[in-house]
Amino acid sequence: MKGISIKDIAKQAGVSPTTVSFVLNGKAKEKRISDQVSKKILKIANKLKYKPNQLARGLRTGKTKTLGLIVEDIANNFFANVAKVVEDEADKHGYKVLFGSTEDNTEKAHGLLEVLKYRQVDGYIITPTKNMEKEIELLKMVRKPVVLMDRYLPNVDSHYVVVDNYQGAYAATTHLIEQGYQKIAIITTTSDQVQMKQRMDGFMAAFKKHGLPYNKNVVKRLPFEMDRVGHTQEITKYLKASKVDAVFFATNYLGIYGIESIRSLGLRIGADVGMVCFDDHDLFRLHSPSITCVSQPIEEIGRQIVNVLMKELNHASSTSQQLVLQPTLEVRQSTMKEVEPVA
């Protein structure tokens, strides 16, 4: 079941494999191959539908034309959407994508990197977990392009594409305040990764700016590993105990659990408890009442990630490309104290 190889073409054209390789790699001019021979080879290659064996090529050149995509959770709406854009864009450049989910677990992330490394992927797109500084540095050492996404590592100088988490959270919180909510809380993860920290900071900044009393009770942190039931129970418990009148959920899945929790308490979203969530979702758009959220420009995130990576793959730059894209606040019904008629 062998495919067409460079030898087959060489044989048919009556030339050496070397010549075929030169021509097929566009080095005909540089290597002074005559036009006649070039054309003949091209024609035959076309006729035979020759496709270079990527393994052989990779073995020789060290380039596999493969990217590694390590996300937190490929089943999550945000990451799945980014993955799609990434795959699409990469494809345009002739790259394929290997993927894996970390579940925000350092061990899993480590395992994924390990595998991708000895699969010799050319570049990495990584949603880093904590304690990944060393591994990222290591990749830099071996000159493998890396683009971090969704978050970055403050102590590592690397390329990254993220959104302005601070501004997003600040705008969301300010919006809640301006809508007249008084006792506002933030529900976030236990993780102290930069994107979460920035969302916290944006939240707090809005608090300060408007002179709201800030204390540790306004923050509820929940571990990523906890399951759905655990999350909703914890959120429900917290909401019942703390008597807040609005909540900022720091990620999309927390927002989803949050909706469940608020409703299980018999409270009306918007009227009784305002809510904003970081990251959009079909669910937020269509929920009644619809959920105000900080929407990330997914298309652009994906495009830029690949963009940066391709630039690096072609000619490594000395300075890190660090893109901070602006999210948009999608104002919906969950932040209206007066209940709007359901559309």
Place this chain on the structure above:
Amino acid sequence: MKGISIKDIAKQAGVSPTTVSFVLNGKAKEKRISDQVSKKILKIANKLKYKPNQLARGLRTGKTKTLGLIVEDIANNFFANVAKVVEDEADKHGYKVLFGSTEDNTEKAHGLLEVLKYRQVDGYIITPTKNMEKEIELLKMVRKPVVLMDRYLPNVDSHYVVVDNYQGAYAATTHLIEQGYQKIAIITTTSDQVQMKQRMDGFMAAFKKHGLPYNKNVVKRLPFEMDRVGHTQEITKYLKASKVDAVFFATNYLGIYGIESIRSLGLRIGADVGMVCFDDHDLFRLHSPSITCVSQPIEEIGRQIVNVLMKELNHASSTSQQLVLQPTLEVRQSTMKEVEPVA
């Protein structure tokens, strides 16, 4: 930045690369390598953290330990969730996954297959588009294991893992009828692929069984390529014109568009228009009113897909493994004519 190769180990152990290869591939006994040498090699390999170069190995053996996953849309909730399970399971067997979305477009699917082919993936997981019969047959010819998912091709004898679309649709429709809805419609895709056809058939069978008048007006078909706006407009138009009192949406994204449409008409889901959707979604669970749906056993689908594929990769069987898993009807508020108090 070369990695550790078999040669390095050979040198350190004072043996030939051949011997190292034998030992590392568990052929020590078979190839009569002494225990001392075996152990020494193993120890050195461990110390050096040797990982075989998959490219070289693949070039020689033709096995890449890579699977190709071709889905309709990786950003779709269902496929993203299956992808996650697949990646996880494949990983357990030492396989990595390359993925791509077809958008249900034959050309795109063809392109993906082409790429995966000359990337020499060992096995394929495919959500086939129409007119893929030839390509699947071709893969069979070259003895590449293929498992179809979500749907299969009636004219091709292949492995597949799907759900019982007929039963799912039958149960959903019967449920609508039993809830007292009279003018029931189905909104589906223009595609005549088997999963859609079976959902249609299940729908119609329930109609017949209960003596409901069936005519072509109860069916509305929409093309996959249409965008959100187009979909909602068309659905809205149809609902307004046809005066149905319940709708069965044949896929999750149609259901999502359907919710938008029904609401834009100012109708109450459940009370004014009952609805059921094939395939579950967070949105359906949390929507008010919550949406009754036919839920697919995603975990098991993913596990079985990999399961079947691994069996084939180890020893090709002569008969096709064709798994039809049972979906479950999740009864929720969207099929209650009396409006329940929103929880």
Place this chain on the structure above:
DNA sequence: ATAAAACGCTCAATCGATTTAGCCCTGTGT
């Protein structure tokens, strides 16, 4: 005692493409 088998390991070819070094030929300059 001697051929045959068992041991324990290695040589070298192979997978398919890339790439360095270099061969032979023709034409130009002197």
Place this chain on the structure above:
DNA sequence: ACACAGGGCTAAATCGATTGAGCGTTTTAT
């Protein structure tokens, strides 16, 4: 007439692992 410079192409090494054939030594069988 002779060196030298391209022009046009190829041989062979290389990437790292696998594998069929085989080589020298010792043990077993007859």
